[in-house]
Amino acid sequence: xxxxxxxxxxxxxxxxxxxxxxxxxxPFDNLKLLASERSVGKxxxxxxxxxxxxxxxxxxxxxxxxxxxxxxxxxxxELAPHAVKAGAVVIDNTSAxxxxxxxxxxxxxxxxxxxxSHRGIIANPNxxxxxxxxxLHPLRELGRIERVTVATYQSxxxxxxxxxxxxxxxxxxxxxxxxxxxxxxxxxxxxNLIPQIDLFLENGYTKEEMKMTNETKKILGDQSLxxxxxxxxxxxxxxxxxxxxxxxxxxVGVEEVKKILAxxxxxxxxxxxxxxxxxxxxxxxxxxxxxxxRIRADVSHPHxxxxxxxxxxxxxxxxxxxxxxxxxxxxxxxxKIKEQQ
Amino acid sequence: xxxxxxxxxxxxxxxxxxxxxxxxxxPFDNLKLLASERSVGKxxxxxxxxxxxxxxxxxxxxxxxxxxxxxxxxxxxELAPHAVKAGAVVIDNTSAxxxxxxxxxxxxxxxxxxxxSHRGIIANPNxxxxxxxxxLHPLRELGRIERVTVATYQSxxxxxxxxxxxxxxxxxxxxxxxxxxxxxxxxxxxxNLIPQIDLFLENGYTKEEMKMTNETKKILGDQSLxxxxxxxxxxxxxxxxxxxxxxxxxxVGVEEVKKILAxxxxxxxxxxxxxxxxxxxxxxxxxxxxxxxRIRADVSHPHxxxxxxxxxxxxxxxxxxxxxxxxxxxxxxxxKIKEQQ
Numbered sequence: 101x102x103x104x105x106x107x108x109x110x111x112x113x114x115x116x117x118x119x120x121x122x123x124x125x126x127p128f129d130n131l132k133l134l135a136s137e138r139s140v141g142k143x144x145x146x147x148x149x150x151x152x153x154x155x156x157x158x159x160x161x162x163x164x165x166x167x168x169x170x171x172x173x174x175x176x177x178e179l180a181p182h183a184v185k186a187g188a189v190v191i192d193n194t195s196a197x198x199x200x201x202x203x204x205x206x207x208x209x210x211x212x213x214x215x216x217s218h219r220g221i222i223a224n225p226n227x228x229x230x231x232x233x234x235x236l237h238p239l240r241e242l243g244r245i246e247r248v249t250v251a252t253y254q255s256x257x258x259x260x261x262x263x264x265x266x267x268x269x270x271x272x273x274x275x276x277x278x279x280x281x282x283x284x285x286x287x288x289x290x291x292n293l294i295p296q297i298d299l300f301l302e303n304g305y306t307k308e309e310m311k312m313t314n315e316t317k318k319i320l321g322d323q324s325l326x327x328x329x330x331x332x333x334x335x336x337x338x339x340x341x342x343x344x345x346x347x348x349x350x351x352v353g354v355e356e357v358k359k360i361l362a363x364x365x366x367x368x369x370x371x372x373x374x375x376x377x378x379x380x381x382x383x384x385x386x387x388x389x390x391x392x393x394r395i396r397a398d399v400s401h402p403h404x405x406x407x408x409x410x411x412x413x414x415x416x417x418x419x420x421x422x423x424x425x426x427x428x429x430x431x432x433x434x435x436k437i438k439e440q441q
Numbered sequence: 442x443x444x445x446x447x448x449x450x451x452x453x454x455x456x457x458x459x460x461x462x463x464x465x466x467x468p469f470d471n472l473k474l475l476a477s478e479r480s481v482g483k484x485x486x487x488x489x490x491x492x493x494x495x496x497x498x499x500x501x502x503x504x505x506x507x508x509x510x511x512x513x514x515x516x517x518x519e520l521a522p523h524a525v526k527a528g529a530v531v532i533d534n535t536s537a538x539x540x541x542x543x544x545x546x547x548x549x550x551x552x553x554x555x556x557x558s559h560r561g562i563i564a565n566p567n568x569x570x571x572x573x574x575x576x577l578h579p580l581r582e583l584g585r586i587e588r589v590t591v592a593t594y595q596s597x598x599x600x601x602x603x604x605x606x607x608x609x610x611x612x613x614x615x616x617x618x619x620x621x622x623x624x625x626x627x628x629x630x631x632x633n634l635i636p637q638i639d640l641f642l643e644n645g646y647t648k649e650e651m652k653m654t655n656e657t658k659k660i661l662g663d664q665s666l667x668x669x670x671x672x673x674x675x676x677x678x679x680x681x682x683x684x685x686x687x688x689x690x691x692x693v694g695v696e697e698v699k700k701i702l703a704x705x706x707x708x709x710x711x712x713x714x715x716x717x718x719x720x721x722x723x724x725x726x727x728x729x730x731x732x733x734x735r736i737r738a739d740v741s742h743p744h745x746x747x748x749x750x751x752x753x754x755x756x757x758x759x760x761x762x763x764x765x766x767x768x769x770x771x772x773x774x775x776x777k778i779k780e781q782q
Contacts, residue, residue: 247741251592251684253634253673267632268616275613291608291677292723293594295684295735295749300714304695304737304747313740326741330684330749332594335676336632343592343636343671343684354645373641382633394636396645399654400588400667406645408636408671 101129102430105164105188107156107179108171109133110142112261113193116419117168122147126423127430134160135171158182165435168422169193184220189435191222191422195307198223198315205318208424209365210237215425215434222425226308227417228252228331228340229315231390234416235409236346237320238364242356243348243403245322250312250329253341254297255381256289258413263289264337271335285333294333306331339381340413345398346405354397357405361392366416371395379410387412388420442470443771446505446529448497448520449512450474451483453602454534457760458509463488467764468771475501476512499523506776509763510534525561530776532563532763536648539564539656546659549765550706551578556766556775563766567649568758569593569672569681570656572731575757576750577687578661579705583697584689584744586663591653591670594682595638596722597630599754604630605678612676626674635674647672680722681754686739687746695738698746702733707757712736720751728753729761 104121108114114135121128133144134156142153154160156175161167161183169176169183170193180190180197197203204214205223210233215222225233228250236245256263262284270290273280279288287294297308305313309329316327334341362369368389370379379391390411398404411417429435445462449455455476462469474485475497483494495501497516502508502524510517510524511534521531521538538544545555546564551574556563566574569591577586597604603625611631614621621629628635639648646654650670657668675682703710709730711720720732731752739745752758770776 249590249686249741251671253594253675271612271632272616275609275616286717287721288723291612292721293675293677293682294721295682295719296717303740304714304735305740310740328686328739328741328745328747330592330735330747332682332684334594334634336634341634341636341673343673345590345669373645376627376637378636380628380633380635382629394645394671398669399644399646399651400590400669404669406669406671 101127102165102435103130103163104128105132105134105161105167107134107167107169107175109144109153110135110139111170112257112414113170113418115144115146116414117170117422118144118146118151120415120419120423122149124423126426132160132164161186161188164188166191166426168426170418180221189218189220189222189429191224191425193224193418193422195226195311197221198225199318205315206425207233207319207421208428209234211319211321212428215428218434224418224422224425225315225319226311227258227413228254228342229312229319230417230421231340231409231411232312232342232344233316233319234366234390235344235361235392235407236316238360238367239346239357241360242352243350245325245346246349247347248316248325248327249345250327251343252329252331253334253336254331255336255339255413256285256333257338258340259285267335267337289333289335291335295330297331297333336381338412338414339384339410340417341381342409344407344409347401348403348405351403352405354395357395366390367392369393379408381410384410384412386415388415390416442468443506443776444471444504445469446473446475446502446508448475448508448510449516450485450494451476451480452511453598453755454511454759456485456487457755458511458763459485459487459492461756461760461764463490465764467767473501473505502527502529505529507532507767509767511759521562530559530561530563530770532565532766534565534759534763536567536652538562539566540659546656547766548574548660548762549769550575552660552662553769556769559775565759565763565766566656566660567652568599568754569595569683570653570660571758571762572681572750572752573653573683573685574657574660575707575731576685576702576733576748577657579701579708580687580698582701583693584691586666586687587690588688589657589666589668590686591668592684593670593672594675594677595672596677596679596681596754597626597674598679599681600626608676608678630674630676632676636671638672638674677722679753679755680725680751681758682722683750685748685750688742689744689746692744693746695736698736707731708733710734720749722751725751725753727756729756731757
């Protein structure tokens with residue numbers, strides 16, 4: 101039995117972490133829910149149990165074995181070193197440490213072995229990366245993946261609870277014939293699309309897009325892989341979708357691809373044009389598996405494959421993967437690092 | 442002055458055709474609004490004028506010079522030959538004749554010269570193709586386009602008025618906590634995505650997707666061009682968006698691309714990351730120009746370019762292009778074909 105702390109417990113991902121810990125009967129004997137000052141004393145109810153929120157401070161981590169962090173990159177940067185010093189392993193869902201060469205970036209089904217060499221901090225990838233690599237990884241059995249192009253259709257819950265409220269309130273206003281200005285997202289999202297997620301970089305891509313490029317390379321351990329993404333916010337509450345084209349170093353057969361994805365861990369094949377079966381965001385909320393469909397040989401490339409991936413961005417894209425990482429650490433006995441150092 | 446008939450006058454595109462004819466002061470001295478039996482006697486009001494709907498029959502086209510047809514492929518197949526026999530030129534917005542080698546498929550800014558050899562029927566491309574080729578065509582100045590990959594974000598008005606009503610009613614029900622079954626679209630669209638437009642084909646693509654492949658090749662007159670599309674319906678009333686990646690036969694500079702698109706006919710450049718300026722569907726309803734932004738050198742291909750295109754699917758994607766084709770025919774004296782035969 102271990103002692104667990106959830107940092108950022110009142111956010112959407114934090115609540116999902118709590119729910120998944122309970123759902124999967126994670127073996128904790130102590131659970132701390134940590135958040136900022138303004139949430140202190142709040143009660144969070146989950147699966148018939150009530151939990152009290154405590155203030156997150158540098159001293160919060162005494163006696164804690166595992167910290168699941170999802171309170172923003174700044175807070176992780178500030179508090180993770182204190183947690184590690186206190187002997188905890190931090191599984192961080194923010195972008196703070198993902199590209200740090202000393203920090204493993206892990207999707208539990210793809211590169212769990214990377215966990216072995218952690219130094220106290222482990223990074224969880226961005227939501228849209230996690231669901232993509234779950235599909236890319238098993239397909240490497242068929243050939244080397246040379247290039248991937250992705251267009252995303254990302255739900256507003258990726259931007260937090262406020263953004264979900266904004267979508268719903270704005271939609272209601274729109275239907276009443278009123279216009280409401282955006283306050284959390286950069287532009288109105290109701291009945292609209294925003295082709296911008298996170299800040300713009302020098303090369304014209306957004307940070308969100310380059311996260312997918314860089315994180316995919318790191319998780320798959322292949323710096324020669326080329327990936328270009330266009331990240332778009334869509335008026336959907338939960339569930340990120342991706343139109344993906346993959347170029348292999350050889351021809352791959354669609355039937356073989358389907359066979360591999362049908363047995364891949366964490367993936368569910370949903371692909372039957374005859375019965376109009378294909379993944380939609382409305383299928384995915386609360387599901388652990390990433391759904392894949394619309395699989396076809398790319399008519400524009402002799403070694404190309406096109407497909408469509410939908411995942412619950414709060415679960416496999418965030419909270420579930422973090423808990424799965426904790427499970428691997430426990431199972432393999434890779435939790436404590438102090439003895440290794 | 443010519444005599445014009447709008448076939449399918451009560452549909453979304455038909456009404457837009459009427460509006461655009463009046464807006465652009467198209468030189469007609471007679472205007473017939475044709476529709477099916479159940480709309481006969483309906484009054485359509487537009488820009489302060491009232492028009493009466495007549496029944497479309499094989500005899501409707503006596504004395505008509507130009508037919509703008511948008512009543513579905515079956516009706517075009519049935520009535521277009523009668524219209525041509527009566528001496529009219531049919532500018533057809535349906536898929537009925539687009540791939541017929543004897544029928545020019547035209548976007549007025551791209552290949553107007555193809556109109557010269559028409560034999561009475563001219564095809565208007567699919568909405569998502571029209572806005573794409575408007576952007577691809579001028580860029581051919583920089584090099585040969587070898588491959589294009591597109592993910593679309595298509596509004597429900599592409600599926601007609603009923604689909605727009607369905608989106609609005611379903612959204613209102615969703616916000617009340619109710620679920621309503623889909624009746625016009627194949628799946629629920631409110632706060633959801635449908636990665637399927639039109640029927641599935643043998644190769645796993647949908648008809649909508651292969652339309653884009655085949656029509657783009659025909660309009661650009663380049664059968665060696667390779668194009669793969671994923672067509673997705675999004676909960677947006679009007680305005681189709683496209684995430685596009687283009688591979689040239691040589692490196693192209695982003696600044697040159699922007700210069701060319703800034704002066705391209707029918708295109709408006711909207712690209713300034715510093716001020717969060719990029720095209721959104723909410724920008725485009727009622728606009729003639731196709732908006733382009735998010736222009737960047739593709740990080741996954743040495744000769745690649747990525748961009749984002751948004752167009753009003755009812756205007757340049759349909760009604761506007763049809764009226765522009767009619768304008769070219771008049772201007773160039775290419776209307777009458779009987780003398781040429």
